[in-house]
Amino acid sequence: MEYGKDYKYIPATSVGSGVGIAVMPDIYSYTIQIVNIALVGNPESGEFVLVDAGMPGSADEIISLTESRFGSDSRPKAIVLTHGHFDHVGAIIELVEHWNVPVYAHELELPFLTGKSSYPEPDPTVEGGMVAKMSPMFPNEPVNLGSHVQSFPKDGSIPGMPGWRFIHTPGHSPGHVSFYRESDGALIAGDAFVTVKQEYLYKVLTQEQEISGPPRYLTTDWKAAKQSVQELQKLNPSIAVTGHGLPMTGELLRDNLQKLVNNFEEIAVPDYGKYIN
Numbered sequence: 001m002e003y004g005k006d007y008k009y010i011p012a013t014s015v016g017s018g019v020g021i022a023v024m025p026d027i028y029s030y031t032i033q034i035v036n037i038a039l040v041g042n043p044e045s046g047e048f049v050l051v052d053a054g055m056p057g058s059a060d061e062i063i064s065l066t067e068s069r070f071g072s073d074s075r076p077k078a079i080v081l082t083h084g085h086f087d088h089v090g091a092i093i094e095l096v097e098h099w100n101v102p103v104y105a106h107e108l109e110l111p112f113l114t115g116k117s118s119y120p121e122p123d124p125t126v127e128g129g130m131v132a133k134m135s136p137m138f139p140n141e142p143v144n145l146g147s148h149v150q151s152f153p154k155d156g157s158i159p160g161m162p163g164w165r166f167i168h169t170p171g172h173s174p175g176h177v178s179f180y181r182e183s184d185g186a187l188i189a190g191d192a193f194v195t196v197k198q199e200y201l202y203k204v205l206t207q208e209q210e211i212s213g214p215p216r217y218l219t220t221d222w223k224a225a226k227q228s229v230q231e232l233q234k235l236n237p238s239i240a241v242t243g244h245g246l247p248m249t250g251e252l253l254r255d256n257l258q259k260l261v262n263n264f265e266e267i268a269v270p271d272y273g274k275y276i277n
């Protein structure tokens with residue numbers, strides 16, 4: 001296994017960094033610098049799955065987090081990925097080596113996780129603030145997990161997460177997925193939509209809660225991105241953990257998702273940028 005040649009630590013942070021929230025008894029969302037990971041599983045059972053793999057250099061933090069929640073030497077049943085952008089797979093190689101557990105992702109994301117394809121270059125010219133302008137420094141070359149990564153089962157189920165299913169939500173990346181649990185309406189949305197304006201350094205720093213489409217500088221297919229948000233809104237989720245920003249729940253989530261769907265062009269799609277068609 002190896003990271004891409006442009007893999008590196010990114011010096012960015014937020015007030016949420018190092019903070020965890022149990023949004024449900026068995027869903028723990030934790031912020032690493034500027035991105036969220038989630039631990040899905042009941043601490044009493046000792047069984048869990050890790051959703052996404054944090055920022056470059058965060059493996060020790062993720063391991064000590066899981067050990068403090070699930071006990072020393074605990075390990076997840078699997079690592080499941082919403083997509084393969086650098087901020088969601090930043091510690092994955094160290095974690096796979098430490099735990100020796102399988103990684104699952106959508107089959108359309110596998111070329112970016114097996115060293116075959118690079119993501120398109122981030123767009124620093126896109127409408128937005130400092131984070132967008134910094135985005136050329138973000139790694140975009142693929143990690144190579146070799147045979148350690150495989151695609152999700154064809155029936156929509158997620159290994160180690162009974163009661164959940166994955167939903168293909170492309171647009172931000174070709175094989176982006178979200179995770180949904182019908183019984184209580186819990187949604188882990190990845191970057192299909194987020195609750196912070198991720199292009200703006202100050203808003204990232206303060207984590208001011210504001211519904212937003214997928215982070216702009218890395219989103220290449222806005223038509224698909226809109227359809228994906230529409231599909232998630234139709235589920236009428238009760239709670240959403242997103243890849244960036246604080247979890248959103250209840251009426252606030254429903255109202256904001258409706259607002260995002262109704263005004264997707266104004267809220268989500270940038271006025272200019274190289275991936276606008």
Ligand SMILES: [Zn+2]
Pocket residue numbers: 083085172191215218
């Ligand atoms: Zn992303």
Ligand SMILES: [Zn+2]
Pocket residue numbers: 035085087088191215243244
């Ligand atoms: Zn992200």
